[in-house]
Each structure stands twice: as structure tokens, then as C-alpha cells.
Amino acid sequence: MKRRRITAASLILVLALLSLSFKCGDGSNGGPAQQTDQVKQAAKAADDIATTVNAMIKAKRDLLSSNLITKDESNQLSKLLKKVNDADRMFYNRVKQLAQFDATNKPNFATLFTSVTSAIDELNTSGVLGIRNADAKSKLSAFIATINIAVVTIKALLQ
């Protein structure tokens, strides 16, 4: 009975995680043969966001182990970082399938990117700015600033 429950739980886990798989690579497979520089720049910037999220997760872990943030603060950051990562993954995957931006598809990508910027704003306002320790808040704010550089790049490409 116990084994059956573990098997059932594993099955649910598989179903839940299948939709979460995210790989940022060099785009050598699956994408169009020729992409404009603008599309490549947008993909690179989206990948930069994922890389910064990765560094921020590691920093969050260090801050928790140093007792500079609480477990609740860490948990809140994890939830918000997940939103950013998911939104960025969706944007990145769509861009990687694109050959070029044009007047027709730009508004759609701009709308899609709004999900990313909203998640980043929420990470900042509901996560980082609520951190009580000033040093920890400062360190985490630096990651938000780095992410926002990539955001500015993508917004410019979508105008």
C-alpha cells in the first residue's frame, strides 16, 4: 500500500514537472535557421535574466545559511523567483522559435514580455524590498538591477 502511494505520488510529480522543464542553450536545435541580430539579442538578454536568477537563488541560500534572511523571507523569494523564471522561460522559448521581429509580432512579444516584467516587479516589491536585514536587501537589490539591464535591452528591441 505504501509503495503504491509512493508510485502514485511519483506519477503526479512527473505530470506536474513535465510542463516545467526549461533549458536555456545556444539555440542550435529547434529554432529557425536564420535569426536576425535583434532576435538573437533578445534571446541573449532573456538568457541573461535566467543566469541572474540562478545567481540570485544561490545568494538567497547563502543569506539564509548566514541567518541574514529568515526562512519565511527565503520562502517568499523562492516563490517569486519561480514566477520570474517561468515567465522568462516562456518568453525565451517563444523568441528562440522566431526568425525576426516585425510590426505584426512585436506587439505580441511585448505583451508576453509584460509577464516577465510584472514578475520581476513583484519579486522586487513583495520580496527584496521586504527583507529586514539591510545588507541582505542591498545584495539582493543588486541582482534586480542586473536583471533590469536585460529588461531595458529587450524593451528597446520590442519598440
Place this chain on the structure above:
Amino acid sequence: MDWLSIIKALLPLVPVPGVAEAGVLADIAAQLIKHIKAQSGKTTAQILEEAGITLDENDQMLLEDLAKGE
């Protein structure tokens, strides 16, 4: 706990590519990992490997943290 009811409730959420839904699924997955770990003593990496799931590093780290409530 009726696992079939959970599966029935979860299945409609799985194919939805929305950000909010993905967040819900992540919470569910984290809780399931926690449950399986408690019952089997396996690590998160072992559970994912046995399930044949490959996640990007960000997702795996966040799921580990969420499963620990961190």
C-alpha cells in the same frame, strides 16, 4: 488520501502554459517531493532521476528550496 482524486484535479492544470498555473504546479510538485522524501528517505535529485525528469538548474534548486519551506 485518494490519489485518484488528486490526479483528476491536477491533470487539467498540467497542459496549461500560463505563468500562474506553472506556479501552482511548482507548489504541488514541491509538496509531493517533500511527501515522497519523508516516506522513502530519497533525495530530491534521486526522486527526479527515478521519475525520468530533467529540470534546468533554476527549477531544481527552487523546487528543493520550496520543498524545505525555504
